[in-house]
Amino acid sequence: QVTLKESGPALVRPTQTLTLTCSFSGFSLATNGMRVSWIRQPPGKALEWLARIDYDDDKFYRASLRPRLTISKDTSKNQVVLTMTKMDPEDTATYFCARSVRALSYFDSWGQGTLVTVSS
Amino acid sequence: EIVLTQSPATLSLSPGERATLSCGASHSVGSCLAWYQQKPGQAPRLLIYDASNRATGIPARFSGSGSGTDFTLTISGLDSEDFAVYYCQQRRSWPLTFGGGTKVVMK
Numbered sequence: 145q146v147t148l149k150e151s152g153p154a155l156v157r158p159t160q161t162l163t164l165t166c167s168f169s170g171f172s173l174a175t176n177g178m179r180v181s182w183i184r185q186p187p188g189k190a191l192e193w194l195a196r197i198d199y200d201d202d203k204f205y206r207a208s209l210r211p212r213l214t215i216s217k218d219t220s221k222n223q224v225v226l227t228m229t230k231m232d233p234e235d236t237a238t239y240f241c242a243r244s245v246r247a248l249s250y251f252d253s254w255g256q257g258t259l260v261t262v263s264s
Numbered sequence: 265e266i267v268l269t270q271s272p273a274t275l276s277l278s279p280g281e282r283a284t285l286s287c288g289a290s291h292s293v294g295s296c297l298a299w300y301q302q303k304p305g306q307a308p309r310l311l312i313y314d315a316s317n318r319a320t321g322i323p324a325r326f327s328g329s330g331s332g333t334d335f336t337l338t339i340s341g342l343d344s345e346d347f348a349v350y351y352c353q354q355r356r357s358w359p360l361t362f363g364g365g366t367k368v369v370m371k
Contacts, residue, residue: 196360
């Protein structure tokens with residue numbers, strides 16, 4: 145059974161750096177074709193894909209946010225970490241991590257999400 | 265960036281009725297489109313991939329069609345558990361993008 149769970153701070157001050165961790169089980173990011181993405185959803189709004197890391201350490205970012213985003217993985221711990229710098233109140237959202245598999249290439253398993261509020 | 269436009273924004277129907285949801289793409293995405301269902305406080309769930317393929321465990325009342333720039337998700341007979349928000353998503357080009365969603369509410 146594939147499970148993912150996001151963790152990180154619920155409240156971040158403007159200009160600070162956000163660090164989120166996705167801990168997963170039921171698959172390995174060392175396995176050919178596995179991928180993990182971060183996706184966010186502002187309250188009452190639509191989903192926005194942010195970044196993806198692949199089993200071979202290839203990384204992909206939303207171009208408009210690229211200067212602020214870094215994605216990394218720790219295969220031994222089954223974790224993916226997203227950092228986002230210079231947080232702004234507009235970054236307030238629920239942040240999800242989700243798995244995709246190269247053969248399917250869509251998000252077939254998601255974490256429950258973690259709400260991050262940016263406020264002073 | 266490929267923009268996905270979903271219509272209508274809200275669909276008001278009764279249980280048992282047929283729901284037809286649309287997703288239009290600003291550029292062709294071929295068949296590289298998925299549909300997700302999201303209920304309040306929950307993560308999205310993959311329903312349909314590559315425009316017309318049901319994901320594992322998805323009931324047969326859900327079907328998808330279309331290609332290029334026009335796509336449709338049909339729910340053949342609404343069950344009470346189907347009242348939710350539905351999103352389309354393309355994987356044809358970067359960045360991966362989602363539509364704005366269609367909320368299916370009970371009349």
